[in-house]
Amino acid sequence: MRSPYFDDGHDAFRREVRAFLAAEVLPHAERWEEQDSVPASCWKLLGERGYLGLAHPRSAGGTDRDLFTSVVLLEELGRTGYGGLRAAVSVHAYMATPYLARVGGPDLCRAYLAPAVRGTRVAALALTEPGAGSDLSALATTAVRDGDHFVVDGTKTLVSNGTTADFLVAAVRTAPAAPGARGATGLSLLVVDTDLPGVHRTPAPTLGWRSAGTATVTLDAVRVPADRLVGRLDHGFYYLMRGLQLERLVAAVLALGGMDHTLDDLRAFLRGRDVGGDALAHRQALVHRVADLATDLAAARQLVHHTAWLYERGELPAVECSMAKLHTTELACRLADTALQLQGSHGYARTSPAARAHRDARAATVAAGPSEVMRDLIGRAVLGGDRAGGSA
């Protein structure tokens, strides 16, 4: 039966994106994994195809398409089976630059969003610090006003695209945290060019998401022009609360695509692998495990698409975003683990798709808010408590 969420235009776009990724991206993706980065040429190609501006306004060169067009792109990026690539693109287009589009104002949109949409400047989101991940109220990077500049000091870590980004959308402390206040007060968002004096980047390699080029970025008395403030001073937490819902939804959509890839890969193996005179795809014990996972995936897809539909209607479905992220990213781990196991030593080979899926799936239960934080948020909402989220 046809999904109520996608029309013929979405289907045609899916075919177009899939063909593009197969021709222009997949042949090189393994090399990008080895290089721990997505090259400038790929960003430019994605920009030329309009894929970096689907959710952005026409005034910045975007195409302002509906959310389900982005869902198609993200699912197809997931389907490549390269978690680093999908993380890199989604951080750039759906996690860092949306702040510019939403509250950045025309000047920042012209200077940063428009080139990001063209793929000529790469964006990263810098929230996490060595001493502050899940708990944004502990952020310690300071931005002190000095004439026409902010002077920024601190360290950001686990910054995806951090090794290659041209600019960061960074959360900085512009006022001390108010004692006893709910949430993270005194935070602002600032665009920081990575070629400014005092910006030092060190690769911070992770288990998976290799081509996302994760880095630690030290900001040492960096003078950032005051007009790089995104939105209003000290309003960073409010902007992040909205942005983090989209982050979680995007993480869930990417996980769906990743699981499609893992399941396709497993199906091909089980059909093709003959053990004891018969294909593994005929062993009932294995068939049932695959059936359970495929059923879970189908149910997860409905939750994610329903959440996207709520989001598209203008609601901010914080609980559903957390549920979608929690459920899909944890399911992706179970699916990747089973896929690896059922492919025996073939799955365990370092460069096998199953091994990569295993590494990449683990990242998503931590990044954009760990599962435990998602459970906290959901549990509090279910039990009638606070519905606001507060995790990077």
Ligand SMILES: Cc1cc2nc3c(=O)[nH]c(=O)nc-3n(C[C@H](O)[C@H](O)[C@H](O)COP(=O)(O)OP(=O)(O)OC[C@H]3O[C@@H](n4cnc5c(N)ncnc54)[C@H](O)[C@@H]3O)c2cc1C
């Ligand atoms: C591959 C990867 C890419 C990332 N990319 C980015 C990026 O681009 N930009 C960025 O800013 N950050 C990024 N992050 C950081 C990510 O958002 C943080 O890792 C995450 O918010 C958790 O913070 P932490 O790692 O400091 O863990 P901590 O906050 O130290 O928490 C450690 C563990 O404690 C548990 N825990 C934490 N809080 C609670 C709670 N309230 N209740 C119960 N248990 C809890 C969880 O199990 C959690 O995993 C990335 C992380 C990874 C792994």
